[in-house]
Amino acid sequence: MRWIKAVPRWLCPGAAEAKWLIRHERATFNRAGRWTQPPRNRSSRSGGTIGALLVVAAVFGPAGLAAGAQSAPTPPPASRYMVVLDAAHGGEDTGATLDGGHLEKSFTLAFSVKLRSLLAARGIGVTTTREQDATVDAERRAAIANHAGAQACLSLHASDSGLGVHLYVSALAPAQPARFTAWKTAQAAWVTRSLALAGVLDSTLQHNNIPVILGRTALPGIDSMTCPTVAVEIAPENPSGKDTTGSLDDPDYQAHVAEALAAALLAWRTEGRQP
Ligand SMILES: [Zn+2]
Numbered sequence: 238m239r240w241i242k243a244v245p246r247w248l249c250p251g252a253a254e255a256k257w258l259i260r261h262e263r264a265t266f267n268r269a270g271r272w273t274q275p276p277r278n279r280s281s282r283s284g285g286t287i288g289a290l291l292v293v294a295a296v297f298g299p300a301g302l303a304a305g306a307q308s309a310p311t312p313p314p315a316s317r318y319m320v321v322l323d324a325a326h327g328g329e330d331t332g333a334t335l336d337g338g339h340l341e342k343s344f345t346l347a348f349s350v351k352l353r354s355l356l357a358a359r360g361i362g363v364t365t366t367r368e369q370d371a372t373v374d375a376e377r378r379a380a381i382a383n384h385a386g387a388q389a390c391l392s393l394h395a396s397d398s399g400l401g402v403h404l405y406v407s408a409l410a411p412a413q414p415a416r417f418t419a420w421k422t423a424q425a426a427w428v429t430r431s432l433a434l435a436g437v438l439d440s441t442l443q444h445n446n447i448p449v450i451l452g453r454t455a456l457p458g459i460d461s462m463t464c465p466t467v468a469v470e471i472a473p474e475n476p477s478g479k480d481t482t483g484s485l486d487d488p489d490y491q492a493h494v495a496e497a498l499a500a501a502l503l504a505w506r507t508e509g510r511q512p
């Protein structure tokens with residue numbers, strides 16, 4: 238486990254995510270290697286407008302109320318173990334430009350397809366937020382995830398910078414579940430479970446000799462998700478840039494990471510059941 242004290246600069250370097258980078262300044266990491274709460278009162282982001290926020294049942298949301306009933310995937314029976322894979326970016330939002338000129342939006346979609354097939358082979362149900370190169374806004378992604386009633390949600394990103402796999406959990410302070418919750422901070426009631434999910438992902442990835450960096454951040458999509466949610470950013474295993482082994486382009490490395498994530502989600506199947 239490697240903990241970072243500095244602000245992670247590699248998450249989502251794309252222009253469309255500039256605001257996310259700014260919000261990273263609020264993430265903190267203590268020396269004991271434990272998750273910490275954001276150092277500041279986050280009311281500056283949400284409190285000032287909280288009264289004006291549309292307060293809705295968390296399983297829906299602005300996008301869900303508007304369009305979810307028509308095109309959201311049909312939810313499976315509640316008892317089935319379900320995972321949401323959110324391939325970040327898409328359409329006009331290209332994300333980062335990776336080595337070789339590849340776009341992050343293409344990497345995340347291909348990786349989502351790869352991971353979905355691994356999960357399906359293990360009998361795990363999968364809901365995806367996109368299946369093609371299409372623009373899907375953050376609210377829509379959260380609405381799809383929340384409609385699925387999943388036990389785990391992974392938002393997939395990629396970056397040339399950093400090392401191994403970066404796991405980010407919402408920086409929202411944990412809150413008690415409520416019948417009605419503010420859409421933009423709905424994840425607060427799930428942060429504790431999200432941290433537990435990140436722990437399972439971390440241990441399984443490291444068991445597979447994949448370096449892991451943990452962090453907290455604010456992401457509009459995952460902050461509205463009502464399930465254990467982790468942003469998974471895949472970076473090269475070998476940061477030298479000279480060796481293609483362990484690069485984002487390396488199919489073996491991609492498969493290695495995908496297999497480890499699938500194993501972690503299989504482990505979470507038992508651990509992650511909600512009471
Ligand atoms: Zn990204």
